[in-house]
Amino acid sequence: MKLHLETNTSSIASGLPAASAYSAWARAQLAADPDGAALAAGLTAAPVDGDAIAALIATQRAAAVGDLGRALRRARRLAMLAIMERDLAGKAGLAEVTGAVSALAEQSLACALEEVVSELTPRLGRPFGEASGTPQALHIVGMGKLGGGELNVSSDIDLIFLYPEEGTTRGGAVQVTAQEYFSQVGKRLIALISATDADGYVFRVDMRLRPWGDGPLAMSFDAFEDYLVAQGRDWERYAWIKGRALTGDRVGDLMALVTPFVYRRYLDFGAIESLKSLHAQIKREVARRELADHVKLGPGGIREVEFIAQALQLIRGGREPGLRLRPTLPALRALAELGLIADAALDELGAAYDFLRRVEHRLQYAEDQQTHMLPRDPAARERLAHAMGAVDWTSFASALDAHRDRVRRHFETVLGDAGDAPRATAGDDAPVEAQLARGGFAAPADLARLIEATRGGARIRRLADSARARFEALLPRLIDHARAAAHPDAALKRLLAFTEAIASRSSYLALLAQSSPALQRLTRLCGSAEWAAGYLTQHPILLDELIDERTLFAAPDLAGYSRQAAAALAACAGDLEAQMNSLREAHHTALFRLLAQDIEGMWTVERLADQLSELADRTLELALAESWRTARGRHREAPEFAIIAYGKLGGKELGYASDLDLIFIHDDTDEHAGEIYARLAQRLVTFLDTQTTAGRLFEVDTRLRPDGASGLLVTSLEAFRDYQRRRAWPWEHQALTRARACAGSRRIGAAFEDERRHILTLERDAAQLRTEVRSMRARMHDGHPNRSGLFDLKHDPGGMVDIEFCVQTLVLAHARQYPQLVGNLGNIALLGMAGEAGLIPAALARAAADAYRDYRRRQHELRLNNVEFARADPAEFAPQIAAVRDLWATVVAD
Numbered sequence: 001m002k003l004h005l006e007t008n009t010s011s012i013a014s015g016l017p018a019a020s021a022y023s024a025w026a027r028a029q030l031a032a033d034p035d036g037a038a039l040a041a042g043l044t045a046a047p048v049d050g051d052a053i054a055a056l057i058a059t060q061r062a063a064a065v066g067d068l069g070r071a072l073r074r075a076r077r078l079a080m081l082a083i084m085e086r087d088l089a090g091k092a093g094l095a096e097v098t099g100a101v102s103a104l105a106e107q108s109l110a111c112a113l114e115e116v117v118s119e120l121t122p123r124l125g126r127p128f129g130e131a132s133g134t135p136q137a138l139h140i141v142g143m144g145k146l147g148g149g150e151l152n153v154s155s156d157i158d159l160i161f162l163y164p165e166e167g168t169t170r171g172g173a174v175q176v177t178a179q180e181y182f183s184q185v186g187k188r189l190i191a192l193i194s195a196t197d198a199d200g201y202v203f204r205v206d207m208r209l210r211p212w213g214d215g216p217l218a219m220s221f222d223a224f225e226d227y228l229v230a231q232g233r234d235w236e237r238y239a240w241i242k243g244r245a246l247t248g249d250r251v252g253d254l255m256a257l258v259t260p261f262v263y264r265r266y267l268d269f270g271a272i273e274s275l276k277s278l279h280a281q282i283k284r285e286v287a288r289r290e291l292a293d294h295v296k297l298g299p300g301g302i303r304e305v306e307f308i309a310q311a312l313q314l315i316r317g318g319r320e321p322g323l324r325l326r327p328t329l330p331a332l333r334a335l336a337e338l339g340l341i342a343d344a345a346l347d348e349l350g351a352a353y354d355f356l357r358r359v360e361h362r363l364q365y366a367e368d369q370q371t372h373m374l375p376r377d378p379a380a381r382e383r384l385a386h387a388m389g390a391v392d393w394t395s396f397a398s399a400l401d402a403h404r405d406r407v408r409r410h411f412e413t414v415l416g417d418a419g420d421a422p423r424a425t426a427g428d429d430a431p432v433e434a435q436l437a438r439g440g441f442a443a444p445a446d447l448a449r450l451i452e453a454t455r456g457g458a459r460i461r462r463l464a465d466s467a468r469a470r471f472e473a474l475l476p477r478l479i480d481h482a483r484a485a486a487h488p489d490a491a492l493k494r495l496l497a498f499t500e501a502i503a504s505r506s507s508y509l510a511l512l513a514q515s516s517p518a519l520q521r522l523t524r525l526c527g528s529a530e531w532a533a534g535y536l537t538q539h540p541i542l543l544d545e546l547i548d549e550r551t552l553f554a555a556p557d558l559a560g561y562s563r564q565a566a567a568a569l570a571a572c573a574g575d576l577e578a579q580m581n582s583l584r585e586a587h588h589t590a591l592f593r594l595l596a597q598d599i600e601g602m603w604t605v606e607r608l609a610d611q612l613s614e615l616a617d618r619t620l621e622l623a624l625a626e627s628w629r630t631a632r633g634r635h636r637e638a639p640e641f642a643i644i645a646y647g648k649l650g651g652k653e654l655g656y657a658s659d660l661d662l663i664f665i666h667d668d669t670d671e672h673a674g675e676i677y678a679r680l681a682q683r684l685v686t687f688l689d690t691q692t693t694a695g696r697l698f699e700v701d702t703r704l705r706p707d708g709a710s711g712l713l714v715t716s717l718e719a720f721r722d723y724q725r726r727r728a729w730p731w732e733h734q735a736l737t738r739a740r741a742c743a744g745s746r747r748i749g750a751a752f753e754d755e756r757r758h759i760l761t762l763e764r765d766a767a768q769l770r771t772e773v774r775s776m777r778a779r780m781h782d783g784h785p786n787r788s789g790l791f792d793l794k795h796d797p798g799g800m801v802d803i804e805f806c807v808q809t810l811v812l813a814h815a816r817q818y819p820q821l822v823g824n825l826g827n828i829a830l831l832g833m834a835g836e837a838g839l840i841p842a843a844l845a846r847a848a849a850d851a852y853r854d855y856r857r858r859q860h861e862l863r864l865n866n867v868e869f870a871r872a873d874p875a876e877f878a879p880q881i882a883a884v885r886d887l888w889a890t891v892v893a894d
Contacts, residue, residue: 015037015038015040015041015042015044016030016037016040016041016044016081016084016085017085017089018084018085018088018089019081019084019085019088019365022084022088022362022365022366022383022387023084023365023366023367023368024366024367025365025366025367025368026081026084026365029077029081033077036074036077036078036081037081039056039059039078040077040078040079040081040082040085041082041085043056043078043079043082044082044085044086044089044091047086047092047096048079048082048083048086048092048096048100049096049099049100049103050099050103050107052100053075053079053100053103053104053107054107056075056078056079057071057072057075057107057108057111059075060072060074060075060078061111068111068112068115068192069192069195069197069202070197070199072108072111072112072192072193072202073195073197073199073200073201073202074199075104075108076104076108076200076201076202076203077199077200079100079101079104080153080368083096083097083100083101083153084153084365087358087361087365088362088365088387093354094354094357094358097153097361098145098149098150098151098152098357099149099150101151101152101153101155102145102146102149102150102151105142105146105151105157105203106142106146106246108193108202108203109140109157109159109189109193109246109247110246110247112189112192112193112202113138113140113185113189113247115192116185116188116189116192117138117185119188120172120181120184120185120188121171121172122172122173123172123173123174124169124172124173124174124175124176124181124184125169125170125171125172125173125175126169126170126171126172127163127167127168127169127170127178127181127182128167128168128169128170129164129165129166129167129178130165130166130167130168131165131167132164132165136163136164136165136167136178136182137163137164137247137248137249137250138161138162138163138182138185138186138218138247138248139161139162139163139164139245139247139248139250139251139254140159140160140161140189140245140246140247140248141159141160141161141162141243141244141245141246141254142157142158142159142243142244142245142246143158143159143160143209143239143240143242143243144157144158144209144239144242145242146158146159146244146246147242147243147244147326148242148244148326148327148328149244149326149327150327150328150357152357152360152361152364152370153361153364153365154364154368154369154370154371155203155370156203156204156205156206156370157193157203157204157205157206158206158207158208158209159205159206159207159209160207160209160210160243161182161185161186161207161210161217161218161219162218162219162220162221162224162248162254163178163182163218163219163220163221164220164221164248164250164253164254165178165220165221165222166178166179166220166222169181178220179216179218179219179220182217182218183216183217183218185218186217186218187217190205190207193205200368204370209236209239211224211227211231212227212231221250221253221254221257224257225257228257228258228261229261232261233274234274234275235274235278236261237261237262237314238274238275238278238310238311238314240258240261240262241262241310241313241314241317241324241326242310242326243258243326244326259324262314262317263314263317263318263324264318275311275314275315276514278307279307279311279411279414282303282304282307285297286298286299293373293374293376294372294373294374295356295359295360295363295372295373295374295400296356296360296372297372298404299404299408300352300403300404300405300406300407300408300411301356301372301404301407302353302356302357302360302372304407304408304410304411305328305332305349305352305353305356305407305411306328307411307414308332308341308349308410308411308414309328309331309332309335310331311414312335312340312341312414313325313331313335315544315547316335316338316340316544319541319544319585320334320338320564320568321567321568321571322334322337322338322564322567322568323335323338328353329350329353329354332346332349332350332353333346333350337560337564338551338560338564339550339551339554339557339560340548340550340551341410341550342550345410348406348407348410349406349407349410351403352403352404352406352407355388355399355400355403356403356404356407358388359374359384359388359400360372362384362387362388363375363384366380366383378393381393384396385397431448432448432451432452433445433447433448435479436448436479439479439480439483439488440483440488441482441483441488441489441492442488442489443489447489447492447493450493450496451475451496454496454499454500455472455475457500459500459501459503459504460500460503462504463503463504463506464506466506467503467504467506467509470506470509470510470513471499471503471509473513474499474509474512474513477512477513477519478492478495478496478499478519478523479492481495481519481520481522481523482495482523482526482527484523485523485524485526485527485528486527486528487527487528488527490526490527490530491523491526491527494526494527494530494533495522495523495526495533497533497537498522498526498533498536498537498540499512501537501540502537502540502543505540508540508543511543511544511547512543515546515547517546517547517549518543518546518547521546521549521552521596522536522543522546524599524600525595525596525599528599528864529595529599529864529865530864530865530866531656531657531863531864531865531866532595532596532599532864534866535592535595535656536592538695539585539588539592539694539695541585541588541694542588542589542592545589545592545593545596546596551593552593552596552597553593553596553597553600553602554593556590556593556594556611556615558590558611558614558615558618561586561590561615561618562618562621562622564586565582565583565586565587565618565619565622566622566625568582568583568586569582569583569622569626576630577692579626580687580690580692580694581692581693581694583619583622583623583626583687583697584692584694584695584696584697585694587615587619587697588694588695590615591612591615591656594608594611594612594615595656599864605853605856605857605860606826606828606853606856608860609652609653609654609655610652612654612655612656612658613649613652613653613654616649616654616660616698616742617645617649617742617743619697619698620643620660620688620742620743621743621744623684623687623688623697624639624641624643624684624743624744626687627680627683627684627687628641628680630683631676631679631680631683632676632679633672633675633676633679634676635670635672635676636668638745639666639668639677639680639744639745640666640667640668640673640745640747640748641664641665641666641668641677641680641681641714641744641745641748642664642665642666642741642743642744642745642748642749642752643662643663643664643684643741643742643743643744644662644663644664644665644739644740644741644742644749644752645660645661645662645739645740645741645742646661646662646663646704646735646738646739647660647661647704647735647738648661649661649662649742650738650739650740650742650824651738651824651826651827652824652826653826653856655860655863656863656864657863659698659699659700659701660688660698660699660700660701661701661702661703661704662700662701662702662704663702663704663705663706663715664677664681664684664702664705664713664714664715665714665715665716665717665720665748665752666714666715666716666717666748667716667717667718667745667747667748667751673716674712674714674716677714678712678713678714680714681702681713681714682713685700685702688700704732704735706719706720706723706724706727706728707723717748717751717752717755720752720755721755724736724755724759725759728759730769730772730773730776731772731776733759733760733812734773734776734805734808734812736756736759736760737760737807737808737811737812737824738808738824739752739756739824740753740824741753756822757819757822760811760812760815760821760822761815761816761819761822762816763816764812764813764816766813769809769812769813770809770891770892770893770894773805773808773809773892774892774893776805777801777802777805777892780795780801781795781796781797786869786871788869788871790871790872790873790874791871791872791873791874791876791877791881792869792870792871793855793858793859793870793871793872793877794855794859794870797885797888798880798881798882798884798885798888799855799881799884800852800855800856800859802884802885802887802888803827803831803848803851803852803855803884803887804827805888805892806848806887806888806891806892807827807830807831807834809891809892810830810834810839810840810891811830814834814837814839818833818837818839820833820837821833821834821837827849827852828849828852828853831845831846831848831849831852832845832846832849840887840890840891841890844883844886844887844890847879847880847883847886847887848883848884848886848887850880850883851877851879851880851881851883851884854877854880855877855880858870858872
């Protein structure tokens with residue numbers, strides 16, 4: 001008999017060779033249930049997915065009529081054997097394994113719920129909402145790895161039971177409240193799922209993540225919302241990142257309660273304190289307990305990878321809807337796509353997570369136990385190493401250590417070095433003025449008065465005691481950091497103004513108190529550029545950008561900006577104001593990163609203008625698409641409509657605060673096209689130019705359109721051609737030298753460029769052209785009088801406008817003979833081309849180009865410090881002025 005059993009077991013094992021060779025639990029199942037083992041072997045031919053699990057459960061229910069618990073327990077055993085075999089044989093990756101176990105849990109819960117409700121209906125009936133009068137359903141929320149769809153093979157399932165409304169039951173022998181009804185349902189469901197017999201169990205159930213941990217077993221949505229508002233703690237926000245409703249018909253209503261609790265609209269930097277506490281708690285636990293061999297809780301373990309993902313999701317997910325993902329690996333990929341972790345970190349963390357989870361499963365396969373401890377037994381170690389594809393334990397341990405070391409390195413740095421701020425030296429008992437004097441400030445008395453005025457101002461006096469205490473604690477650190485700035489007095493004044501402006505949001509004060517790097521970067525911004533300080537004061541939500549220098553100083557990914565902004569617009573479809581704010585915030589963030597990089601000296605003025613211009617182009621494209629999507633009279637998928645940029649955007653010389661000179665052209669034969677596109681243009685300008693709670697995108701000027709302010713807002717392509725050829729003023733042809741299609745229909749954009757080239761290459765009388773240019777230049781000069789005695793870099797003779805007029809004259813006079821001049825390449829490039837063509841001396845071309853660079857650089861510096869007029873001592877720019885005057889004499893003068 002024994003020989004027969006061994007022979008039979010061996011025969012069965014041939015269908016599950018990898019599982020039977022590795023797992024004592026699998027061998028025991030094969031011996032105890034040969035028929036079941038054969039069924040499990042049949043499941044291994046294809047991936048074990050949700051459909052396979054559903055078919056398996058249906059088969060087992062048919063075989064165990066009237067005993068759902070036994071059917072589910074048997075289905076679980078067979079599924080685990082099949083999953084184990086495919087995993088150990090190298091046929092299934094991590095996603096299949098965790099997905100199959102999660103599907104088993106979800107479908108088992110759904111079957112159990114259906115069974116329990118059916119059992120209770122004759123006695124209790126069904127619950128109905130008191131307010132709505134509609135039937136109520138239990139919403140089983142999976143938390144943790146079940147919520148993320150990434151259960152391990154021997155995992156507990158963390159559940160929370162919620163229902164939409166209070167009410168009572170109807171149709172049964174006994175009437176009870178909804179709360180009583182759903183509590184009974186929950187108790188029976190837990191008993192059915194977690195009961196253990198000879199067939200094992202389905203899943204162990206843990207309910208401790210519900211409100212208060214040991215509170216009511218089931219709770220209404222309203223009661224749950226009250227709990228979140230009044231009692232919800234930061235660790236619960238962290239936990240609910242993975243919360244997912246597995247059953248129920250009002251999942252959207254439930255998530256509408258949870259999402260604003262987890263993901264704050266304006267980043268709550270106070271949560272960083274809790275995350276840091278949790279981070280430190282994990283580190284202390286690892287140091288205190290013997291966890292070196294624990295692949296989940298030990299150093300560099302699974303928990304640390306999950307913490308990295310969830311901590312950054314919690315901090316950033318309020319402003320980045322794309323981060324609101326439950327599974328760990330997709331969340332890491334989303335973080336990398338947004339630049340919140342480096343690509344190298346994604347690769348290392350992803351590989352480590354995959355490796356550690358596979359180790360976890362092999363540890364649990366051995367005896368079907370929820371263990372994460374590496375074995376001590378030498379034979380068990382070798383079996384584990386071989387199951388992981390290693391030649392022996394030593395090589396496996398080396399690979400494991402390498403993965404854990406990488407995880408630990410990223411875990412140590414995920415929240416930066418906040419908390420290690422330098423000690424403030426201005427917190428002594430000496431008068432503030434004396435402290436400032438010792439600190440090297442130039443005007444300590446004035447600054448002391450400003451500090452006292454800020455402390456006593458209405459904004460600070462209105463703060464809660466805790467917020468005011470944070471402000472007072474921050475003041476010495478502001479002084480310390482300002483003292484180290486290039487311009488200490490200016491830095492401190494701007495820091496005080498900024499801090500006063502954001503003080504009502506104490507979480508921002510918490511950030512600055514915690515994060516020394518953020519405060520250092522803020523000080524550098526405020527000390528270097530008054531415009532930057534003002535911009536940040538207007539948009540304090542950008543403060544979180546200072547946390548991580550990897551994202552702040554990363555190379556711009558403007559294609560990524562378009563994708564993310566489009567996704568954010570889609571997420572708030574139907575809410576125009578939310579969409580306008582969403583695009584403004586995305587644009588503010590991208591611009592602020594460029595600003596921070598600019599202040600660090602990472603950009604030339606020319607390259608910065610290129611980036612700002614492309615950012616504007618992409619923003620216009622997004623605004624146009626959204627305006628058209630909801631346009632009245634929309635009659636085609638994409639509009640036959642193009643946005644043409646003139647001026648600074650047209651010439652790709654955009655600055656931070658430049659307005660946009662735009663005209664709109666359509667080419668549509670629909671009989672109502674003019675009316676449709678006029679409304680579209682008005683809607684687009686409103687989208688761009690309206691001041692919302694998030695600010696304004698751009699100030700838009702449309703007066704360069706045909707016939708100016710008295711002309712149609714949108715011009716047909718044919719009418720534009722006719723106007724340019726027959727009625728345009730010479731200065732309008734000058735303006736065409738810096739015009740380009742920047743958004744909308746590419747076909748119309750190409751047609752516009754063809755017409756622009758045609759106009760610019762017309763035969764012109766050179767003398768008449770010079771006369772017209774001189775006349776226009778004189779009118780412009782008269783409109784910008786300068787009696788300061790300083791040289792106006794832009795408007796005075798010898799300045800930037802003279803260079804621009806000279807370039808435009810060269811293009812209009814010579815593009816017919818030298819068509820390369822038609823290219824919208826910028827003034828510096830066009831001067832070089834004119835020099836190469838012999839239209840002006842090459843040396844003069846270089847000198848004028850250098851002058852233009854110098855003027856733009858100084859103008860940029862002055863504008864960053866909010867200087868109203870870009871003016872300087874004429875002696876400082878004497879060589880440049882002389883070069884430009886020579887250029888003017890050569891090109892435009894009589």
